[in-house]
Amino acid sequence: MHALETIPRKAGTMRSAFRRLALLALVGLYGATAHAASLDPAVLPKIQAATFEVVAAKPVNDPLTYEKPLPLELLPYQERNDKYYSIGTAFALGDNRYVTAAHVLQVGVGSLWGAPALRDAGGHVYPIDKIEKFSLQQDFVVFSLAEQPAAATALEVNAKPALNEVVYAVGNALGTGVVIRDGLYTSDTPEEQDGRWKWMRFSAAASPGNSGGPLLDKDGKLIGIVLMKSANENLNYALPISEVLAAPDGQAVMDSRAAYQLDIFDTLQNGTFKAQFKLPLGLSAFYREFKKHFDAFSDQQIKALLAKESAHLFPNGEGSARLLYQQTPLDNFPTLIVRGSNGEWERMGRQAQHFVLDGNGYVDAGAVGHNGLLHLRRPDGVDAAKFYGDATLRMDLLARTGMFQRTVGGEKIKVTSFGKPTLQSVHIDRWQRPWHVEVWPLPYANALIVQYSLPVPDGCVMLSRFVPAANEHDTKLDLDELSNFVYVTYEGSLAQWKAFLAEPALQPAALRNIHIDFDYGRRFSYASPRVAFSYTPEVQAITPDNLMFLGFRFSLDDGRPVWDVADIDVWKTTASDDHNNVNVQRFVAPPSGLDDDMTSRWQKLSERQYPYNAVARYEDSLMKIDAVVVPAAAGGKSPTVLYTAFYGIEGTHPQADMKSKLDGLTKNLKVMEH
Structure with missing residues (x-):
């Protein structure tokens, strides 16, 4: 999973590039309270004509079905009647050039909504035509429109604004018109990755609905693009408009740090998403090209992460032994x-x-x-x-x-x-x-x-x-x-197992080497390259309601990692309060240095000590009896693999009866591995 450091100080840390960029823009759905500004009223119509809401069409069809009709009447009037979602702000530079934040445009990558478009104060929507220039790291995009707004006017540019002057953050969210809030241009801050440019810091209030909107000087001239909020203080960030104007035409540039992580360990794969492709491109073509590059980068990142961790991964890596040699959990x-x-x-x-x-x-x-x-x-x-x-x-x-x-x-x-x-x-x-x-x-x-x-x-x-x-x-x-x-664990009644075993495509490869056969009322058998056994109803009834568990586990065979059955447990019925069962289980000699209980258990198994001594005992409302079964031929060496045979039944029963049941289970039990 990626964490792309495109705009490092956006509020909140998202673990995915697209998720962070999309959700940040979506906060624009919730608006903000305007603070009165004192710009010359004569420039306000020009600012309004040059500023647009970035919108995406709401989906027309909903594939979901609900328990009852959605109570859309509970939504605010604007939200329930608007055919569009508001995702940010854009503004006109002139000559059919418009600007917004890259993260606003990226809401459309893989989107289930309509393509981003611009909407003016009168509610007219203008589709985006071509992407002209794009910078992921500086978080801006310049584009043209398929249809020019008749009243659109370009904002006049001030490429060298003065510090400590009054500035105005302009945004247009939820179709409520232009909102202007004032503050001060307080400082410049080098960008975090390499200090390649400086962010403008300003104190004018800005909500995520302002993303991509213009930052204006005291005279209403364009000085920057509002991009992000400060996480811990009321100082927000803008990109100087001079950076946009100086950026090369006809290029999409990606040069941003990224981290990839999996949920199985804390290791991060840090890298840089670095790519370029030529512009202009239509919006759909731009999205395809961007996604192609980003997906390829994701492929590289996860491969690099796994390569970095290859010597440490379960089941070969350090820290695996305890899980490999503990008793098989069902x-x-x-x-x-x-x-x-x-x-x-x-x-x-x-x-x-x-x-x-x-x-x-x-x-x-x-x-x-x-x-x-x-x-x-x-x-x-x-x-x-x-x-x-x-x-x-x-x-x-x-x-x-x-x-x-x-x-x-x-x-x-x-x-x-x-x-x-x-x-x-x-x-x-x-x-x-x-x-x-x-x-x-x-x-x-x-x-x-x-x-x-x-x-x-x-x-x-x-x-x-x-x-x-x-x-x-x-x-x-x-x-x-x-x-x-x-x-x-693979679990099911024998009736369920019968249906499952009839569909080879559903089964793991390990089952291809295992033959499970049962004839209700007559015989149950299990055979694999490791162990084979069978029993008749004299040991335990064989019915469709028997519940069988195959305890698959990860282990090493001569250093080779495998996933195979190590525990076969068959209950008499599926009822949770009736635990009459037969069990055949595999144990492997643990390496030295592991937990004492593993070493102690192996010693008891090897020496046929209690409870593995074929003597019945009463525990947990069951009579239980266990015996150890050794490999058929170990070549005179001490076996490194041992199996146990178990029989349990509710109530109390004499040793002779329990031993008879156990003998019925072990009669045809053979261990082929050693």
């Missing part, structure tokens, strides 16, 4: 593997909300960093093939929980459907897991929901983000990489 809620401040990799994320759906369906929701984490359990009445194949159906199930709401006039209205996604693809992560990638537009917010869904037997787990529309490429770069660090 958790149907997805977690993200993140490196903490102590350098240790750990699973982060937990269920924060639980929503109940009909037919035993549910949605668990949580978050890590900028990412939503979700587990959607498919309702029993929803056909499996339709569920996995229909992104709209899955999203509508999420919406059914009421977790998505749109606020209108202070009232929260539930979104009941997002319609069809505008993009659908499949991303295969490092571990050969197929993530369904879907993008849903939210035109009213100029935003997207980007969602990565991983099919699992009982439904799917999801990585999700709500992002500005311009951030689609950047977001997918992030989620492509983050998907490699998702820890998830």
Whole structure:
């Protein structure tokens, strides 16, 4: 995710270039109170004729469906009746040349709204024709209009204003007309990156609606472009108009610091977004060219970041061992593997909300960093093939929980459907897991929901983000990489597993080497290149309602990172209060220096000590019995891999009965690896 330092002192620190630029301009939707100015009244008509509101057309069609009609009558009159969003200010230089802030124009990059245009005091809208010159770092753009306003007049320029003189910040937000506020031109401040120019500092009040508007001297002459607010003091920033006039014609110039970061560690990749392309270009062509360069820079940044961290990444890097060798956790809620401040990799994320759906369906929701984490359990009445194949159906199930709401006039209205996604693809992560990638537009917010869904037997787990529309490429770069660090248990009833196993395209590559077979009432079997076992109803009933967990985990095989099953757990039923189960679990000898509990456990396993001594015990309302199973042939060497076989049943039962069940489970259990 990028943090582009285009205008370093804009209020608030946004982690994305486009998000910061867009949201800053959008604050212009909220207006500001005017302070009386004392300019000569004779120059006011000229200023008004030369100053324009920058607007973007509101979307005509809304793909979302709501629980009830939106209460638009609660919105202020201007907001509910205006067909445009106000995003900033622009002004005329003469000869069909107009100026605004680069960050105002960039609201249109990837936008779900109409293209930015100028609107005069009479409400007439003028489309932008050509982009003539552009500077990302200095935050300005010069452009022409397809149709010239009849009353447009150019502002007279003063390229050498004097310090400590009265100045006037001019803005036109929400179609309320020209607002002029006075103050002093107090100082010059070198720009932060290389001191290539100086910002003008002034005390005239300025709201984000002023972005791109003119800064005038005491005589109403143009001296700068109002660009940004000071974060901590009432001294605002403008670019001297002399910088605009001196900039080369026919060029778009990008030369700004940028930082890229992923949510799995604190490392930043600092770089400079440096590119140029020729102008003039039509507005759409300009956006395509700019986005092409910025997306290519994003690609370079994430590659450089991962290259910088390659020797330290889980599961090969330092701090990975504890997570690699701890006992396999079974958790149907997805977690993200993140490196903490102590350098240790750990699973982060937990269920924060639980929503109940009909037919035993549910949605668990949580978050890590900028990412939503979700587990959607498919309702029993929803056909499996339709569920996995229909992104709209899955999203509508999420919406059914009421977790998505749109606020209108202070009232929260539930979104009941997002319609069809505008993009659908499949991303295969490092571990050969197929993530369904879907993008849903939210035109009213100029935003997207980007969602990565991983099919699992009982439904799917999801990585999700709500992002500005311009951030689609950047977001997918992030989620492509983050998907490699998702820890998830595959869980489902045997009936759900049957439907899941019938669809190879839904399955991770690891399942291709695993054969799971069951014949209700007769036999259950599991076979992989690592371990194989089977049992009959004499050990535990075999029914469609059995609940099977495959505990996939990350590990190293001869130094090679793998993602494979290390825990097979089958409950007698899906009922949460009935934990009768059989379990076969893999353990690997831990390296020296890890936690004492890991070393102690391995010693107990190796020496068949309690509780791995095939002696029944009563714990947590269950009778339990464990035994250790060694590899079939270890070549005389001490094995580095051991398996346990477990049987548990509610109530109390004699040792002989428990041992008989355990023997039934281990009778055909074979360990092939060592």
